[in-house]
Amino acid sequence: MGAIERLRTTWDARVYPHLLDRVCGTAAISVERRRCIAAASGEVLEVGVGSGLNLPLFDARTVARVTGIDPSAPLLARAAARPAAVPVELRRAVAEALPFDAGRFDTVVFTYTLCSVDDPRQTLREARRVLRAGGRVLFVEHGLSPDPAIARWQRRLTSVWRTVSGNCHLDRDVPRELLAAGFCIEHMGGYQDHHRAGWLSVAYLGAATRS
Numbered sequence: 001m002g003a004i005e006r007l008r009t010t011w012d013a014r015v016y017p018h019l020l021d022r023v024c025g026t027a028a029i030s031v032e033r034r035r036c037i038a039a040a041s042g043e044v045l046e047v048g049v050g051s052g053l054n055l056p057l058f059d060a061r062t063v064a065r066v067t068g069i070d071p072s073a074p075l076l077a078r079a080a081a082r083p084a085a086v087p088v089e090l091r092r093a094v095a096e097a098l099p100f101d102a103g104r105f106d107t108v109v110f111t112y113t114l115c116s117v118d119d120p121r122q123t124l125r126e127a128r129r130v131l132r133a134g135g136r137v138l139f140v141e142h143g144l145s146p147d148p149a150i151a152r153w154q155r156r157l158t159s160v161w162r163t164v165s166g167n168c169h170l171d172r173d174v175p176r177e178l179l180a181a182g183f184c185i186e187h188m189g190g191y192q193d194h195h196r197a198g199w200l201s202v203a204y205l206g207a208a209t210r211s
Contacts, residue, residue, distance in 0.1 A: 032203070035140070043107070044063050044109060045127075046068040110138070113141070115141060145202040158170045184210070188206030
């Protein structure tokens with residue numbers, strides 16, 4: 001293993017999990033995650049469970065069980081230590097090839113995940129496959145700005161940004177990917193007033209159903 005590979009391995013295992021917790025655990029982002037999770041019900045799949053920041057937010061009155069997947073073993077180890085009011089199962093897997101039968105889940109949750117998967121459209125197709133008829137995808141994501149000037153900068157910066165941020169892309173077109181994967185967008189909005197939008201935080205928060 002070369003020096004660059006060793007550095008990346010150390011970053012991914014020891015630095016990035018701490019960084020992710022700090023960024024995704026801020027007060028403003030926590031509000032958005034709570035808004036998203038509040039609508040979850042039944043058997044829930046969280047794609048990109050990460051360090052488990054969402055696990056304490058699921059309500060046992062509406063959620064029967066949460067299954068969380070993530071490709072990162074260090075992040076899953078952190079998630080396993082999180083408290084939760086509902087039964088939780090954690091599995092190491094990639095979002096583009098979910099190890100579950102079709103129609104298993106009532107709700108699929110994405111919070112700041114579609115930015116970092118290798119193939120967002122295939123990820124969403126897999127989410128659609130494992131949803132039961134009438135199931136919903138709940139999401140809070142950042143992505144491509146509707147402002148062309150900002151979008152140009154997002155595309156320029158993404159190649160550098162993704163190398164230090166766990167493959168996070170600034171320029172993912174969330175509504176386009178949802179529609180292309182066969183979802184009908186039920187509703188979609190942005191961050192609330194407390195969270196100022198910018199190049200890194202153009203928001204997409206809402207729900208979609210199988211079309």
